[in-house]
Amino acid sequence: MADYLTTLGLKLPSDPRWVDIAKMNLADILIDHAFCEQKAASSCISLIVKYPEKQKLIEVMTPVVTEEWGHFQRVLKEMDKRGIQLTKARKDEYVAALLKCGKKGGSREEQLMEDVLICAMIEARSAERFKLLSEEISDEKLKKFYFELMVSEAGHYKNFIELAEEYNPKEKVQKRWQELLRQEAEIMKNLEVRPDRFH
Numbered sequence: 001m002a003d004y005l006t007t008l009g010l011k012l013p014s015d016p017r018w019v020d021i022a023k024m025n026l027a028d029i030l031i032d033h034a035f036c037e038q039k040a041a042s043s044c045i046s047l048i049v050k051y052p053e054k055q056k057l058i059e060v061m062t063p064v065v066t067e068e069w070g071h072f073q074r075v076l077k078e079m080d081k082r083g084i085q086l087t088k089a090r091k092d093e094y095v096a097a098l099l100k101c102g103k104k105g106g107s108r109e110e111q112l113m114e115d116v117l118i119c120a121m122i123e124a125r126s127a128e129r130f131k132l133l134s135e136e137i138s139d140e141k142l143k144k145f146y147f148e149l150m151v152s153e154a155g156h157y158k159n160f161i162e163l164a165e166e167y168n169p170k171e172k173v174q175k176r177w178q179e180l181l182r183q184e185a186e187i188m189k190n191l192e193v194r195p196d197r198f199h
Helices: 001-006 016-024 025-050 055-081 093-099 108-137 140-167 168-190
Strands: none
Touching: 001 108, 016 025, 016 108, 025 055, 025 108, 055 140, 093 108, 093 168, 108 140, 108 168, 140 168
16 A cells, blocks of 8 residues: 555555444445546536536546446446445535645636646555555455556546646645645644545
């Protein structure tokens, strides 16, 4: 896991209690995961709407929207197999805390950097958690499912970092990314480990 964290840039691994809780509360985790995928697709659409003049962003985000919505559908199928129904969306405290780290103002390019780096962080943490589930969960089909999602989310993380660097100097992006990584580690350190949350 340490090497994987280094690849993603994350400074702090998930609390080891999380995967144990996830295994015991699979229904709640799947429900929350479904909403995470739905929100991910919506976030990518919002980026396209917010930055319609950024052709490269549109080219990169359009297939990601399709992929994230496909993940949402796949989670729903896994839920259906297990007789789990979708409930109301729950507040994502992790994402809410991350959004507060975003800087306001600056040029459109700087604002774009803030937006896509927050998205990159969510994808990196999701990939780390998918890896944990793919290694620890007993259901063989879900193991494969979560491994595939881990690979996909890691790819999206890379997409977002590259988009930030497409519109801003690489050194500036990397400096800001390191700041956000430190802030995310503090969020993870202080976030309650809950049985009904994917993040």
